[in-house]
Amino acid sequence: xxxxxxxxxxxxLQEAEKLAFDHxxxxxxxxxxxxxxxxxxxxxxxxLQFQCLNFIYKAxxxxxxxxxxxxxxxxxxxxxxxxxxxxxxxEKSPNYMIIQKCIDILTASYDLIFLNMINSPDESEWxxxxxxxxxxxxxxxxxYPLQPYNPESDLFRxxxxxxxxxKLTGKVIQVQLPxxxxxxxxxxxxxxxxxxxTHPFLLNANLSSQAQNLLDSLFVLINEDIILPTGVFTTIMxxxxxxFKTRSKFVSNKFIMFVLxxxxxxxxxxxxxxxxxxxxxxxxxxxxxxxxxxxxxxxxKGFLAKxxxxxxxxxxxxxxxxxxxxxxxxxxxxxxxIDDDDDEVKEIKRQKxxxxxxxxxxxxxxxxxxxxxxxxxxxxxxxxxxxxxxxxMSSIPVQILSSMVIAALSKVTTPKLIKGLNIVSDRYxxxxxxxxxxxxGEYLPADKNLKRKREDNDDDDxxxxxxxxxxxxxxxxxxxxxINDDDELKGEFVVPLPDEFSISRKKDQLKLxxxxxxxxxxxxxxxxKSSSDNAGQQQMALQRVAIPNxxxxxxxxxxxxxxxxxxxxxxxxxxxxxxxxxYLKDDVKNRIDGVIEWLNEEYFSEIQAKSEPIPSPDGxxxxxxxxxxxxxxxxxESADRKIFIRLxxxxxxxxxxxxxxxxxxxxxxxxxxxxxxSLLYLIMFRPPVVKDCLDLIKEMHDDPSSDDALQQECSNYxxxxxxx
Amino acid sequence: xxxxxxxxxxxxxxxxxxxxxxxxxxxxxxxxxxxxxxxxPYTSILDKLNxxxxxxxxxxxxxxxxxxxxxxxxxxxxxxxxxxxxxxLPASAYPEFENELDFQxxxxxxxxxxxxxxxxxxxxxYFDPSQTQIPVHCFNVEIRDEHRxxxxxxxxxxxxxxxxxxxxxxxxxxxxxxxxxxxxxDIITEWQEHHPTLPILYSICYH
Numbered sequence: 019x020x021x022x023x024x025x026x027x028x029x030x031l032q033e034a035e036k037l038a039f040d041h042x043x044x045x046x047x048x049x050x051x052x053x054x055x056x057x058x059x060x061x062x063x064x065x066l067q068f069q070c071l072n073f074i075y076k077a078x079x080x081x082x083x084x085x086x087x088x089x090x091x092x093x094x095x096x097x098x099x100x101x102x103x104x105x106x107x108x109e110k111s112p113n114y115m116i117i118q119k120c121i122d123i124l125t126a127s128y129d130l131i132f133l134n135m136i137n138s139p140d141e142s143e144w145x146x147x148x149x150x151x152x153x154x155x156x157x158x159x160x161x162y163p164l165q166p167y168n169p170e171s172d173l174f175r176x177x178x179x180x181x182x183x184x185k186l187t188g189k190v191i192q193v194q195l196p197x198x199x200x201x202x203x204x205x206x207x208x209x210x211x212x213x214x215x216t217h218p219f220l221l222n223a224n225l226s227s228q229a230q231n232l233l234d235s236l237f238v239l240i241n242e243d244i245i246l247p248t249g250v251f252t253t254i255m256x257x258x259x260x261x262f263k264t265r266s267k268f269v270s271n272k273f274i275m276f277v278l279x280x281x282x283x284x285x286x287x288x289x290x291x292x293x294x295x296x297x298x299x300x301x302x303x304x305x306x307x308x309x310x311x312x313x314x315x316x317x318x319k320g321f322l323a324k325x326x327x328x329x330x331x332x333x334x335x336x337x338x339x340x341x342x343x344x345x346x347x348x349x350x351x352x353x354x355x356i357d358d359d360d361d362e363v364k365e366i367k368r369q370k371x372x373x374x375x376x377x378x379x380x381x382x383x384x385x386x387x388x389x390x391x392x393x394x395x396x397x398x399x400x401x402x403x404x405x406x407x408x409x410x411m412s413s414i415p416v417q418i419l420s421s422m423v424i425a426a427l428s429k430v431t432t433p434k435l436i437k438g439l440n441i442v443s444d445r446y447x448x449x450x451x452x453x454x455x456x457x458x459g460e461y462l463p464a465d466k467n468l469k470r471k472r473e474d475n476d477d478d479d480x481x482x483x484x485x486x487x488x489x490x491x492x493x494x495x496x497x498x499x500x501i502n503d504d505d506e507l508k509g510e511f512v513v514p515l516p517d518e519f520s521i522s523r524k525k526d527q528l529k530l531x532x533x534x535x536x537x538x539x540x541x542x543x544x545x546x547k548s549s550s551d552n553a554g555q556q557q558m559a560l561q562r563v564a565i566p567n568x569x570x571x572x573x574x575x576x577x578x579x580x581x582x583x584x585x586x587x588x589x590x591x592x593x594x595x596x597x598x599x600x601y602l603k604d605d606v607k608n609r610i611d612g613v614i615e616w617l618n619e620e621y622f623s624e625i626q627a628k629s630e631p632i633p634s635p636d637g638x639x640x641x642x643x644x645x646x647x648x649x650x651x652x653x654x655e656s657a658d659r660k661i662f663i664r665l666x667x668x669x670x671x672x673x674x675x676x677x678x679x680x681x682x683x684x685x686x687x688x689x690x691x692x693x694x695x696s697l698l699y700l701i702m703f704r705p706p707v708v709k710d711c712l713d714l715i716k717e718m719h720d721d722p723s724s725d726d727a728l729q730q731e732c733s734n735y736x737x738x739x740x741x742x
Numbered sequence: 743x744x745x746x747x748x749x750x751x752x753x754x755x756x757x758x759x760x761x762x763x764x765x766x767x768x769x770x771x772x773x774x775x776x777x778x779x780x781x782x783p784y785t786s787i788l789d790k791l792n793x794x795x796x797x798x799x800x801x802x803x804x805x806x807x808x809x810x811x812x813x814x815x816x817x818x819x820x821x822x823x824x825x826x827x828x829x830x831l832p833a834s835a836y837p838e839f840e841n842e843l844d845f846q847x848x849x850x851x852x853x854x855x856x857x858x859x860x861x862x863x864x865x866x867x868y869f870d871p872s873q874t875q876i877p878v879h880c881f882n883v884e885i886r887d888e889h890r891x892x893x894x895x896x897x898x899x900x901x902x903x904x905x906x907x908x909x910x911x912x913x914x915x916x917x918x919x920x921x922x923x924x925x926x927x928d929i930i931t932e933w934q935e936h937h938p939t940l941p942i943l944y945s946i947c948y949h
Contacts, residue, residue, distance in 0.1 A: 064917045068917075079874060079875075079876075080874055080876065081874055113917055113918075114917065114921050115913075115917055115921075116917075118921075125875070126874075164921075174924075174927075175924055176921065176924065177921070177923040177924050177926075178921050178922065178923035178924070179921075181877065181923070181946065185875050185948075192871075206871070206872040207871075207872075247927060248927065248944055248945060248946070249923055249926065249927075249946045252945045252946045252947065253877075253946055253948070255864075256863070256864065256867045256946075256947065256948045257867075259864050259867040259868050260867045260868065260871045262868060263867075263868045263869070263871050264871045294931070296931050296934065296935065297927055297928065297931040300927070300930060300931060300934060300942070300944075301927065303943070304943060304944045304945060307856075307857075307860075307943050307945070308860065308945055310857070311857055311860045311861050311864060311945075312864065314857065314861060315861050315864050315865065315868075318861075319865075343853075347941055350938065351934060351938065351941045351942075352934055352935060352938045
């Protein structure tokens with residue numbers, strides 16, 4: 019739930035974005051501000067960060083800033099931002115959409131920054147950029163930024179970010195391989211060819227060699243034995259298509275031969291996805307179709323015209339794919355039991371499978387990081403959706419359990435067992451040493467502990483206390499298990515202060531607390547009744563504490579004190595007030611105690627800082643007293659006399675605007691009596707408001723719209739209490 | 743066009759195109775089809791049909807189809823092929839679209855059309871390497887070109903659009919949920935299981 023403040027900030031950013039795109043002369047200023055806001059925003063405030071990154075994405079990736087010179091000029095400023103999200107906060111559970119936007123921004127700006135570095139060398143910034151780039155490129159086959167499972171399943175996860183990394187790979191290859199074209203626009207083909215021989219750190223040969231390796235890695239990926247998901251496969255094809263044009267010398271042969279040789283039937287399903295037969299069948303069908311489209315494109319656009327032999331092979335492959343597709347449709351798309359493989363294909367697949375199974379050491383969940391702080395997360399190696407994860411092992415008798423464990427241990431290969439144990443061990447270590455987890459903390463030096471201990475003792479008037487053993491002067495005599503010897507030497511372990519919440523998170527958390535209070539109030543609480551023996555004692559307590567005994571309405575006192583005195587922040591106090599008001603107004607008649615309790619708190623809180631006991635007309639007391647009367651009066655019935663008069667008698671302050679709200683009661687023929695009884699009560703028992711009550715009666719008396727009965731009633735009151 | 747109507751009625755922003763060289767409708771005889779240029783208003787097409795044997799056009803549904811199309815858009819348009827003269831309505835007819843390729847999803851209804859669209863995108867990757875590389879999810883839902891199939895096919899397309907839209911909205915609302923792109927293949931599989939007679943194709947393209 020975005021807070022009001024966040025919404026305002028996002029709206030302001032949207033306005034700034036519009037200004038920058040409508041008037042590019044302001045782009046630099048808006049970009050600088052956006053980057054600083056983004057860097058200053060807490061990591062958990064994704065919406066604000068996303069808005070900032072979206073602006074940069076539109077400017078650089080979607081090229082909404084059309085001027086390439088402006089984009090080139092400003093591009094180096096993005097390094098710090100990308101470094102912040104991708105490198106510096108790598109371990110703080112990066113957000114998926116934020117990371118994807120960052121990768122896209124890097125793809126759109128890598129060549130621009132590269133050109134910047136050629137013209138104005140800055141080695142330290144280049145090193146930072148290289149660091150970011152290499153980190154991202156190394157994640158090509160992983161599930162980054164999601165936590166990993168295993169290499170095969172991870173190919174099917176984080177597809178959006180994987181596609182972005184593939185596009186980044188394509189851009190890096192394009193920039194770092196020499197260009198052969200002579201494009202009119204510099205921006206269109208920035209490459210290592212532009213580097214001068216005297217450049218201090220950009221070395222043409224090194225960059226080209228890295229690009230060549232990256233190109234090879236793309237071909238290795240598409241030639242994997244495991245089928246690639248269609249999104250990844252088509253993104254690689256699209257990227258190679260661009261490189262086929264821009265870096266033809268390096269790409270064309272490999273690309274053409276791959277398109278000709280690709281055969282989805284020879285690919286294996288990921289071993290943990292074997293139950294998803296239809297999905298795998300569809301992926302193969304889709305990938306074949308893209309291959310067919312590529313063949314058709316190459317044939318129709320004349321790429322193969324110079325080599326008739328190759329052209330014939332392509333035509334044969336095209337016809338083969340058309341026939342295969344036709345057969346598939348005839349057989350029914352969703353019939354997964356139809357075996358599409360001929361004997362030759364089966365034999366190739368069998369050989370591949372055998373080769374894989376000889377080295378079958380894979381677990382589904384091979385993540386070295388536990389997904390949560392519990393033992394289940396540390397020890398689970400199987401698929402989260404596996405039914406075994408829900409099986410209660412403790413229900414099996416110990417003897418059978420032992421037999422199962424022994425059978426499993428005798429069956430598993432030693433290397434696989436070691437691998438599994440290593441994964442568990444690594445997760446445990448990571449969890450206990452992770453600086454970002456709840457385990458972070460520090461040991462206070464022992465002398466400080468002693469000092470603290472002495473202070474504690476002084477405070478407690480020498481009372482004996484049994485706190486943890488490091489405080490004891492008896493040298494760990496209370497140490498039951500003896501495992502804390504090291505800790506004792508280190509001193510007291512102090513849990514670190516948590517990161518400060520943003521105001522929006524504070525409001526969210528506060529709302530949770532209030533809602534919880536309200537939910538609890540609905541439950542029946544066994545009220546602790548004071549016995550006659552301790553009545554006197556309780557009388558004393560009443561003079562000192564607000565809640566001597568907990569009852570079902572005690573939480574209202576807590577909340578009202580929290581709103582009026584406990585929170586030093588207007589937004590947060592308003593949040594409590596609003597929720598409290600909504601709760602009480604739902605059933606004012608039965609919650610009248612709470613209403614009186616709260617309004618008295620508001621009144622007291624407001625007047626204590628004033629010289630006279632009159633609350634401000636714009637203050638919370640007047641506001642909510644008015645709201646409650648507005649919510650109560652229309653629903654009052656004659657039988658509610660006691661409730662209403664009690665409210666009027668116990669409200670700490672009344673004045674004419676509040677009293678005037680009784681007018682509607684008096685003018686209602688059915689409830690008129692209730693209105694006048696209330697006024698009578700006020701005239702008799704609240705002298706400060708007598709004049710206001712009589713003024714109201716006089717006004718009704720003089721009002722031409724009042725009927726005779728009302729005027730007569732008013733007249734009686736006026737004769738009695740205001741004879742003049 | 744039936745799918746256009748159904749999607750539009752469901753609140754989606756929609757544009758529809760043909761992928762051939764011209765608009766071909768059944769004519770008075772099997773060897774005399776009615777051929778129109780893209781951009782010819784449906785009202786003009788209706789006028790031409792009215793001059794011919796209306797019994798045939800009523801019987802094959804062409805007359806009703808043209809009347810329905812008049813209520814949907816002004817004229818048939820051609821897919822914005824790279825480097826080819828535009829044969830579509832002016833941009834002012836679609837203020838909700840930023841440009842001619844401002845789509846998140848493209849759905850074709852014949853494999854031939856799917857191939858044309860995918861090849862066009864691949865051609866853009868090749869011939870215009872400086873392009874922005876914005877992804878678009880392309881699908882084909884194979885529908886037989888006759889009235890009843892068009893009605894059921896349009897509903898199936900709406901189902902697919904709703905599944906995709908729900909997953910996409912969820913990924914925007916809950917940043918910690920499974921990413922949208924990871925769900926697409928599962929959505930397609932689920933959809934195909936419910937519509938076994940409509941073979942689907944899928945690809946991500948870039949422009």
